Amino acid sequence: MTIRSLTVPNRVVMSPMTREHSPGGVPGADVAAYYRRRAEGGTGLIITEGVAIDHPSAVDSPDVPRLHGAEALEGWRDVVAGVHAAGGKIIPQLWHVGPLWGAMAEVDPSIAPMRPSGLWGGPGHTYYPSDYVERASRPTAAMTDDDIEAVIAAFARSARHAMEVGFDGIALHGGHGYLLDSFLWAATNTRDDHWGGDVSGRTRFPAAVIDAIRATVGPEVPIFFRFSQHKQQDYAARIADTPDELAVILNALVDAGVDVLDASVRRFDAPAFEGSTRSLAGWAKHLTGAVTMAVGSVGLGTTLQESLSQGQAGALDNIPELLRLLGRSEFDLAGVGRLHLADPSLTRRLRDASPLPEFDKQLHQLRLH
Template identity: 30%
Template sequence: MQRYEDTLFDQGHISNHILKNRYIVGPMTRVSSEADGTPNERVHRYYERFAKGGFAAVMTEGTYPDTMYSQGYENQAGLATEKHAEAWAPIVRDVKAHGAKMIVQLMHAGGQSQGNYYKDTSVAPSPFQPPKPMVEVYGGQGDFPVAKELTKDEIEDVKDGFVQSARYAVSAGFDGIELHGANGYLLDQFLSENINKREDEYGGSIENRLRFLVELIDDVRDAVGEQMMLGIRISQLKATNGTYKWPGGEKDAEVIFSTLGKTSVDFIHLSDDDATTPGFGEGTMTMAEAAKKYSGKPIIGCGNLSDPEVAAQFISDGQSDFVAIARQALANPDTPNRVLENKPLDDFDAGSIMKPKAYVKDHELDQPLTENE
């Protein structure tokens, strides 16, 4: 067996959980649940096929945690009610039956919301309008509205929503929770100096802008205990601003990842266009290197890691402990099995896969809607 296969199929650990290999399905926007956020049989089959295909862990799409302002897209899956939790339970059960861990990504869209079953308005750390129009492939059209500023009481409500959703995750049988702190959604909005203009303890310095994330991690950990995996996803790029970089570069990375390293998260998941390239300018560390160096936590790298040799080298170099793949997983839901058996991988075809839900038939389940890795 070649070296890269040894690397990718070595067991890995996150907290007290053993993952059978280093392949994880990255979270991808689905917009295929019922209007009220209840995952359906189509969603069930979508996730189960990745577990059958040999992945060590399957992450859900960004899943909204409350029935207030958190939903980002129409037909997005939720984990905000008992009904949602009951619908997720058989999906989780069947994914786990095939030997994969199941992790729910909890996502509050904040000012980047373009469809909400419960509310007609959106919220953000301070008044905010995303710089690009809504994403049409996810059912949006035109400019985003200006999100209103969260009051302190509403910030507590947001935390309470995540906590209740985390409890639902426990009842549904999930192995882990990932807090979506990337890609321009609410947690990332708090972290971003060009969005967060608050003048209280949640705004201003980078330490203050991290406060909400840290408090949320503490609250969710208290709710779920030590046995459940708890992680956070971090990026510089945003869904509506793909060129954004932290203004302080590696210095900001040191503060951010050092702070997260002192929390109870069990892993940090990086979202990047290309995980192998310098993250902060020519000659700098990759995002994964910085996260590994400053946090000391297990790292999941994501971004252009579909080539098994590239992915294995990324792990062997000590930059990452696991690789999350998205587009490649859509083209090859059985990626780990194919790699293990030295079978070729099909190329991702955006033209055939990036289709609105209304045009995707059941027999085209292997070609679902996705967002960027």
């Protein structure tokens, strides 16, 4: 499949997964080897873990890699070189946590979280502990126009760095309640200025980020955008209650320069709207005509949040359903996360119809393998 300048040999994508194995934000030799193993295993495209953009409150964990600073960029050059040497393709997922600043680690109280309207989100079901939710739920200052312009510029700078170190495209984390998503979500964006209001108004900030990145990387570089209905603040949250609302959001993103819509759900084949069996990725393709990617519990019996409490996810052979939906072009790419941790050669297993690997949190999620 070819998407602008990117050609991939198959439809299997390693989905972004936070690993926190980059001390000081610098990916080392172990991170480079980790990604290279997946390329050697035949995965068509690797999307990295979320990578901090060049902004003070982008990501709170000191062990999440960043995409700025000489040392970090040199580390990424090694990562990219290793993946390319193995015949693979790799793109970084640019990340700003927005309202969720302080969820992963203690933070400097002098650094303000970036929130469209000063709101954390919710109330709703979340896996976060109650003491964090109580603290985070206290309103903070809303982003100013200067804040908004600074973040847009930070995304563009890190996109430029991605091109400098040799990445094959750009991915944006626009889901799960993080910054880009928090502008799309009515519970966190109550603004009545240019950056808020109705559904169309709430798309303007993500679209402005995409537009700035497209202007930076040029016309040939593919841009992926992850979106979701659910949030970490509220599993039942939605950015769109109807397909028509979703069309407004997604077409604005595509018009701004997005090539691939990465529909993040807890189960890839779950119906997105009542009255239809079409998945969220299926609706994205139907409404926009763009390339879409489905992700969520491929080959697994439990969702990510369920596995956090249960440890082992258990294999579930839903690959025939995945192939059926790919075969009828409901979506174009299959994003697989945790099974890529269980076996770097997952794509080879899928190609050969071998038994699925067993994912175990203690063995696979908590260490770099």
